[in-house]
Amino acid sequence: MSRINLNKIKLLLSLLFCTSAFASVRDTDKRIVDVSGNPIAHAVVKLEGQKAIFVDELGNVTVQNPSERIFIFALGFESRELTWDEWLAEKEIILQEKSGILHEVVVSATRTERSVEQLPMPVTVLDTEKITQTGGIRLSEVLREQTGIQITSDHGSGIQMQGLDSDYILILLDGEPMIGRTAGTFDLDRISVSNIERIEILRGPSSAIYGSEAMGGVINIITKPSKNRANLDLGMRHRSFNSWNPFLEFGVGKKNWSSQVFLDHFKTDGFDLTPETVGQTQNPYMASTGQLKVTGTLSDKFNVSIFGRGYKETSHGILEANGNSGTQILDLANNRTDFNLNPTLRFKPNTDWTITLRGMTSWFSTNAVSKFRTSNGIFDLQEFNQFFHRTELQTDFMANPRNLVSLGLGQQIETVEATRYDGSNRFDAGYVFVQHIWDPRERINIVTGLRADFHNQFGSRLSPKISGQYQIWDNFSWQASIGAGFKTPDFRQLLLNFNNAAAGYYVFGANLAAEGISRLQEQGLIAQILINPVTIGDLNAETSRAINTGFRWKPTPKSQVHLNAYHNAIDNLIETAPIARLVTGQNAFSYFNIRSVVTQGIEVDAQIDLLDNLSLSAGYAFLDARDLEVIERIDNGEIFKRNAQNQTRRVTRADYGGLFNRSRHSGNLKINYQERTSGVDLAFRAIFRGKFGFADLNGNLILDDEREYAPGWVSFNLTASKTFGNGVFLEAGGTNLLDTVTPAQPNNPGRVLFIGIKIPILNLIN
């Protein structure tokens, strides 16, 4: 109790002995820091009528000549304006982070850390809290509650964003592209939610920094970072359909090194929406994920990290096949594995330069066998093996606080082997991208990007994008971006060598069309060649041009409204078309760049904190997606429909409902409430999906008949959760509480109830 505070004595002494001259020098010597006291090395101090002064590496700045007013600003922080007296009064000038929320930092939009508020393009960030509120176990269950996003069911749970299918949305894991698509769909159920720190949703084409696939947008999944301390968390979640999800997070950390292990296992019995038929809608499956993240500081200039992830999924089920001897039962067994290895080395010679060398190596394979139950003979066997490697060097140079230039260089190798493709196939690609983040004036942010891709199959391609933001008022900023996107044809479109024996048709990838047709010709199977196969084969990338524009508005400090309107013009979409008629009357098909599609819409999100413990948010998305060729044929009077009385008439534009599987209207309403006495957090969500075209029924292949729509529906979801003082987390809840199901949505099992617990073991011990 009698300890003397030396600091106080020092202070006292200095006060006693200081002269006034000495004091004035000290008072002009300031430090610019963030709320946690860390220096902001890129801050700028501008005195009225004088030149701007840059702070040093430690955030220190010395002002020689007094001035009436002093402005302090730094990228990512709220600017401050001080009088000379105020300047003198503070020793440390604290700048608030611009968004006010620390974790609303976005990496994927510019490949550098930026706060959402600074980004001139539409970005949504889902933090741990929002992820937890959904009660989701697989990634699709988190994303399906977000405005403007639909989860479609086509060879897996795919994301649809801005009316574009999963094929055109790039999925990143900690910033690195994930591979492994089936029929174009990236199955979001492959990703376990348990150790996701946050998810960034970037809308609109981003090929200017990411190249192929980032045509409609990017989803970046950021896993929990390794911490500089030890932790051991055990969790278990249980839900309907006998689903179990135990998981474990284990972290150790020292001063310079830390590592994090994550293990997750998911098992479910699946569900069946059509009990009258043999086989389940979703077969029982098991999925295991293992992840290891090691990060280390080699020196104050070098950082290194290694991220490894393995995934294995097995499922089994039965199917009924119509054979010659009546129907037969088939036993199905499917395996899916993927493995990623992602080392990163970061060199930061000084505050202005960051050089990052990354590698990403991925293996993805699937194996599907179906056997006759009676004879145990193999009915079908499909294998698919994909390998992807990328090396990338990125250099970020902060020329001054208002200019950040990034330059990236990369090289890619991709190989694929599959039952339906001949031999082993390899693609090589390289790319270079440059990006300039520029704040020309205080209220203006401009991001310009340009990427060139060089592909051994498709030649080269340039993708530009420019985005700008103008903060019109303190609480209102307007954004606009124009960009180009592309997607290179996938393996199937190039390499498929497929014969549907049951229906008797053939499908050849563009690379194999000529060869396939000549083979069929030799066998005498061709009746007529419709398109000379020599002219096939130059399959080009699918391309898009898009404009996104909208605003972020804070009507009051406790409310905000975000709006984005977009228009995507997509050309060269790849479709199959017959290339030859066979003697059997069937056709042989190949792939062509034939379709043009437009998707446009508006998405709005509004949120308000009504009370300290009650907040409300609402989202609405309007989508208009149509095929331009269909419109042209309608205008030419070439498309007809028949009514129930078998009278034929021409389809009009008013009949045309656009692309299938798109809801014109969708939205959500979310209420978050914390019950004060118990401390229980309640998250209630109503997720609405408007009616959408399901399938053509009247034979003209377009959506133009009321009967071709699946009805709209609302999913009412509720999650209750509580985190105890000792860190133990409990949750319970349900999704789709009204148990609404429709065969048009095979990924919706109906009502799901869940409970879960997470125990921080080390917390409890200590």
Added chain:
Amino acid sequence: MKTIQKFAFILGAATVLFSCDNADNNSPDLPLEAILVEDLAAPNDLIDRNTNQVLEVRPFQYFSLEKNELVAENEDWDLAFKGTTIRVNNTKNVNASIVTGIFEEIKEVPASATFATDTETSFAIPTGSGTGWYNYNSATFTVTPIPGRVILVKTTKGNYVKMEILSYYKGNPPLEQIDPRTTPSAHYTFRYILQPNGSTKF
């Protein structure tokens, strides 16, 4: 053939009663009768889906548009049906052409229509989804006649016929009631108008 319905307008029927010789009249005054043929059953061969082998060959169903009835193969048939395949009688010089338009609006064989007969390697009415008279929807496994496809046939007697296929399923059920697993297929319902005077007008 179970039922053959005739749609004749009362006016048309009346005109028939008072009809005069129209041989010297190029444009027919008679509104022609639309004939509806229901549930012409023409099952396809039994094919092993796994091996693509034909296990049981089934016969074509030979139909005379002139007589509006099924006939034997050696008689004057115009069209022959089996599964989704429709043949024309190339030994009797039957020709066909597919045009796009509304059945009622086609008052005359268009000059642009290209008639062909079946050959060794091709069908006058092409088979395959989207190329001939039907679309096959691989999502719903349903065969649907393409609305607006009208088949023009020059019969064994050299008369022109316009024909529209309405359904491939038994009982011509409404679209939403078709379940490809349970609704019997290869049952043609179609309607046609035959111009008996050899002119190209209907």
